[in-house]
Amino acid sequence: MPVLKQRTTRRKGLSGENILLLDEKTIFSSGAHEAHHQYPVGRKQKSALVSWSLFLSFLFLLALIAYQRHYSLPTPILQDRDPQTGALVFSEANVRKYTGHLSKDIGLRLVGTASADEAEKYLVKEIKALQQQAKVEAARQTDDTVTTGAEGAMFPKFETWVQVEDGSHRFDFMSKVVMKMYTNMTNIIVRLSCGPECDKNAILLNAHYDTTLGSPGAADDALGVGVQMELIRILSQQPALTKNSVIFLFNGGEESLQDASHSFITQHELRGTVRAIINLESCGTTGPEILFQANSRPMIDAYRKVPYPHGTVIANDVFATGIILSDTDFRQFVDHGNLTGLDMAVYTNSYLYHTHLDLNEHLASGLPQHMGENTLALVQYLGNKVDLANTNLEKTSSVVFYDVLGFFFVSYSVNTAVLLHLAIGGLALFALVTTASRPTIKSTLSVLVSAAASLIAPNLVALLLVKVAQTPMRWFSHEWLPLLVFGPASLAGMFLVQYLFHDSKASHSANELSVLSGIQFFFSVAMASATYAGLASSYMGALYAFSYSLGLIYNQKRLIGVQQQYNSIKNNDNSGISRSNSKVNMMASVDFTTYIVASIIPSTYFFYSAYSLLDIMVPLTGRTGVDTFADHIMAVVSGLFIFSACPPILAFTHRFGQQALKRIIGGLLLLQLAVFILSSTCLQPFDKMHPKRIYAQHLRNLTSGETLVYVAHADPGPIYENYVQNLEQLFETKATWRSGVQNPGDWNAIYPFSQFLDSFVLDTTPFIRSQTKNQTIAKSTRPLTELIQDAPKLVAENVSFDPQTGLRRLRILCTHPNYILTVINFDAQLTSWSLSSDIPSKDRFHYVIRNAGGYRADGWRLDLEYKAPKGPDDKLRVEITSMETEGFDWRAESERELVGSGEIGVMRKLVKATPDFIALTYFSTVASTFEL
Template sequence: MGVSRSTKWGPARTLLVLALVLLGAPLYTLYHQFLLPSPNVHPQVSPLPLHLYSTDPPTHSYDPTTSLPHPSESTILFYAKYLSEDIGYRTPGTREHAQADAWWYDKVQEIGQLCRRAVEKEPGRKLECNVWRQQGSGSHRFDIMSTRLYKTYVDLSNIILRVSDGSEDSKSDAVLINAHLDSTLPSPGAADDALAVGVMLECARTLIETPGWEPTHAIIFLFNNAEESLQDGSHLYSTQHETAPTVRAVINLEAAGTTGPELLFQATSEQMIEAYSHVPRPYGTIFANEIFSSGILLSDTDFRQFEQYLNVTGLDMAVVGNSYMYHMRGDLVENIQPGVAQHMADNTLALLRYLSSSDSPIPSLAKGFDARPRTVFLTNLHWFFVYSFTTAKIMYVTLFIASLALWRIARVQNVGAGFGAALAAMAGAVLAANLVAFLMKYVLKRPLSWFKAEYYPALLYAPAVVFGMLIAQIPFSRPGKPSMERPIFMALLLFQSFLAAFGQVLDIGSSAAPFLGAVGFFVAMCVDTVLTLRTRSSFSNGDKPSAHDVRNGGGDGMPGQVRMGGQELSLWSYVIAMLIPLTAGVQMLAATLVVFVPLTGRIGRDAPAEFIIASIVSILGVFCVSFTPALAHRFGPRFLRQMLWISILSLGLAMAFFCAQDPFDRMHQRRLFVVYKENMMTGGQHLHIAAADGAPGFDTLVHAMAEKFGVEGTPPTRVTMDAYNGDWDILYPFSTQFLSPYKIDLPLDPTYIAPTPVEERFTVTAINDSIDDIAGTRRLTLKIDHHGIIWTVIAFDAHVLEWTLDNDPPDKFVRHHVREASFYGTDTWHVSMLIKYPTVAPSDGMTNASSRGLKVNFIGIQENQMWPAKKSEADGSPAMKLFQELDVWLDEVTGGSVDAALLGCVGGETVI
């Protein structure tokens, strides 16, 4: 039997075929990655418009097939809408926060009553519900962003529901599920975190209404009331509630966005990862887990408190898509994508069913768990894969050894040069992308031009990635020299399989990424090798090769080497090798950009946001199109240069497009922080403005603001931001890490009489004050009275020997910041301490009194002077009058592309 002549496809035909995979695989992957379930709603009740419901949720829905209850998205969104819009901004310390606490306590008590009715309906059913409203005070050290900070709280509350079978055994080993009722300063918090508290209540309702359901292990639903004030509510529960010692595992529900599936971004034990495998729509990977645990993301959740004070394992999950709305005014129900609530509810319900069942690992977790899970887990096209690090090492090392064997069988030569070409392509991609970032930021003055869409960075930097990979191949492509196609292909297989094996030996779970890439290349090379060996076998039996099949210096450099299709790899090899990178790689790139792109608008003026995004796109982009350098050599040097010119043209068009883009619009806004501060000691009034990004336009906007609202003829002052800038202590330490502030002098209203410290009762005094001259110490209690003031902060310099905040204060003279949160109507808090005395030695120009006293800077937010939170009840103060006018002016001047957090503050400095 003869061998038919090969027909060599040209570049156009080849690229057309490969384009079907190049475009189809990513689009198919993205469709499935962000696919959400259809919302469950009552047949007669549409989930929107929610304003049609008064204070009662819509009728609960039942599964039409099983007639069993299931979570209703319309009910969940009703809860989120009522909390975020009908009650409103629920900042700890505000009246709205207290209203949400009271309303939600009533809702949880209704679940308790539902539980009792369910037992009455099914006599003998083992089901018991206990409800608590916990209220208490405490303090804790809260280190964040490499900064030491202290928190104290007074009379804050939590609402707790425990569902058990009524036995002590059931109650002794419990799973805790947590979400927070409060919202942060400038946001109504529909997704963050009213959505999650609604999910929890719906899950509790569904379980209780399910006939015959009985929990072997208790479920504790914690609706904590102070996460945004730096996790005070979860600290209160973990350290003071009677059920806390029974908790064996935690599920924490959060939101940093309003769209897409809920992401599992932190899992801390093998048992809980295995539990997650039981959810109907898993979405989580070891890559996200390791990125978050590395500290690269400056984010934190209540999960920290449960780990630190309960020493328990768990799962941390959040909605992260469209996080442009995170902590913004736009965090409203209308911006929550349909299906988001259903996805979170369905997965949460499945977890609770499993963890409360007799198959649950909960009892074993009482004996301890690995602090760092040794489990690889990942989601691809809705398939959830879980295997141990031991299995991973066996698989990855085996693949590397098999790749070495395949290299020998395939007899591919020049692999050393192939390694050089492959590594040059990777380096070229990263360098080219970062060069474009440099040009956009420093030469063209267009930083963050890609900000307003998560996929925009891929459009800007993908041409740079391809250009960098192609230009790096020029030294390896010479006319008359052997083609580098097969050597590069084999080198990519060996490199990725080695990287996977080596990384997993070091217990890096993300080594699954190069392993997946290597699998594709391995199968592709196996197919190509089989086709090659069959061709050689046919030729050895006397068949005459075609002109295309005989090439001097074939693909492996051996004269007269016979190959099917000449030197070229089989086109099937590319199709196979492309599939995994274009699915797994695109999924990783999309998930990473969804988190990092909106985040770059808040990481500071001087942060290298351009280079962070360029590096992410180039590194993950190289993985997605790792086959590019081999393909570049398929048709010789001329084709390579043609592709290089096309990539240059594409890059030029991309840069031109993004140079014309404004980074912000109404749905992707710039965050401004605005503080109207009255100094209670001097009577001065100033407007402080800061941004947290490096995009152009901020300086111009501030100068226009000063001209409009400031003292005539007085330009704004650029202010140094450090730990001693007390004007921004309400946002410390975020302020020192990210904000670039200005200060505007405001004209004084002659008709306005500023409140005195006595009238406002915002004072810092010392009680129980005594000095030990022999020991050189001073013992005192700082008493802070803050009637009508919330989120108070004090800052002072001292060498603290002991105090009520921490058992281990720094053993040196240093600046301390103490932040407070209290329940509405609670207006006093204390800190007792023993400090070295005098505070500092007398120096030139200092009086003895000032040197021996304790200088304290204090500031707080006036509870009734936050815009737009208190928009409906503006009190006529200068701050609220200015905020109302400023908000309208900003909308007109910027076209709605700015979201300003407008805070009226009072403060000063005193020596005690």
């Protein structure tokens, strides 16, 4: 027997197992998975366990690093100036002064209410105080200049406006056409400039001080308001920006469907000077703000100057699809001002968005500092360095941009991306030509089918949860829970495909290398396809293709080194073993370190980016409507996460053979069963800080005489029958269920969001009659709505009919004292109207027109012309729904009662009966129908 066959050379591999150098039948470079007959069974299992433990620990470490970078925020600064240099610094403490006062002391600031008017007066007062501080600082520094003989610098000119306008515009949302009218809409404007030359070109910053129903709006958008106020303090007390002026817009009507921003960009005297927009928004309370919309190369490049970059073109592309049910004032500036710019928003922990929990104390420490320093850096760069008059600010989507773990920001053109992707394609081709990559049709197909299985398998779990266990949305309370609920099934589906595609005629190593090569080929094709389609998001596929090509080339070089070492040993032993056979066995292996090289960059970046996807999608399912397939949506998101986190794991599953893979699949299925049982029996989807959104409306219909409470929810999760039962006992009546699709007018007061709501309806008439001390009312059978005074009225004026054309003209005059947010709807074939937008249809159409009025705006008018086939008496049937100025305060301090009925408090009773895991948005409305 040759000496070599009596001797075994061992050295430790990175994965912990021995690398054996034996004869040509037992040569391999990362474990004993080929020559299993050389190891006892227990030792082989230990080797597999060590390898898997190291591999998964490596992935966990990458996920942990990405998590830390994703959620890191700067340390808050609490003073106005740097204690060492005396320079002005951005102070989070100053921002919180505004967010605290607006959200806590004033509270809900719905358009048209006294609190919105109070917020306006507060901001005007604070701006005047900042203006006075700037004058004092300018005088002080001028005196210092005279004393020291230093060269002084001009301070900015500080100008203010309060704009109040009427207007109209079209607002489309989720396939619904909404015509908007506004009256007495208020904006507060501040401009800082270096003088007449700077006045010609301006950067516009926008934030809104109004809030939506049920929310004190600390994040949305008192945070943006506070950041702008702090920027005014800093910029007004130091030398002026040298190239462009800065306009700060504090708009009073964003939540009413972007009325105030439309008013500014279409009517204010400064609108023609604005060259770019920076919009500050929020739909969350923690984490960094993200750049989620950008539409010009110079503005995207400007974002590279911020200290804490966070944004990706993927968010830009996804938002453009309309999948994300949200919108901002940015839309008005782009559509009506033809502007380019940046739309930045806080988005993490959006469970509290538009709820009573949007409070100053829930804003994460460091969040105002993050948004403020980023915005300040942008303004200073654009104000001092960019010639906006001569810079090409044309709108474009042909820019690739992304941040690298928050350290720095990358941006380049799509043309540059094409060149980079061609180079990466060349690298992939090089790997193929040099046989570093050895894909087969079977292995590449297995990757594609595994990707599909990663999405299909968790959807089977979702189907069981929803249809069999009837426990939907059990993952809702934490953003990471869907990965636990659906992840095992996704992995099992991926691995099952690999088990079925495993080539039993080839060695484990050959299967492993073939699948890893198939993964590289799969992402190379994906990169090429996305690039050909012109998608800026194609950079993600390029990152995967580059890393896996690099890993395979590294693997080949690594194994050549091991091969050469073996050949050296073999030649010294003079064994006469065939080099060709040993080379074939050796070069069909995958070194353990190859997985580190191939995965470290794309997996780290994916984890970092995918946290954003979970942060957005999980809370969003709580407000997307009762008919949304929320569990299936999150099953798909989870499957996408599992597959994309580290695709090379598909190759790694072949490392220890088909039987080991079979045991792993069995273990995953058992784990999924355990998770299914626990999630369907123990997990509850909602709690105080992750509440279920319930909407309640007390509707008094003057036409039908009904007084009804509508209770609805906006997600497919359980509405909790005991909650409805408690309301039935409270109001002494039985609830009936009403479909939102079949009754689209039930929630006209909040149209178009109304399309997401199904309702339980309770008749409050028995309750009111039983509670009132007025015996006449208690015993009367007349409708309670007759007790309502000063209800909104519609009157037709200037009515005329042209018999030749068959057209009927009229002016609708609406009066609504003590009511806000009126909505009218009617069916007609219009030919003209007094709104600024074009008529959406030449045929008969269902029109919904919303009006938002500023404080004490109690009426509006609308001119219409429509085809009246029945002649001059073919009247227009118009339904109007109006929201009361009482009955929706989040502290439930006020509610308008029916005249003469006494202190009943229908909405107060409902609020008190609502548990703390429900975020209740409630209001009172009146509705009536007029023949005009």
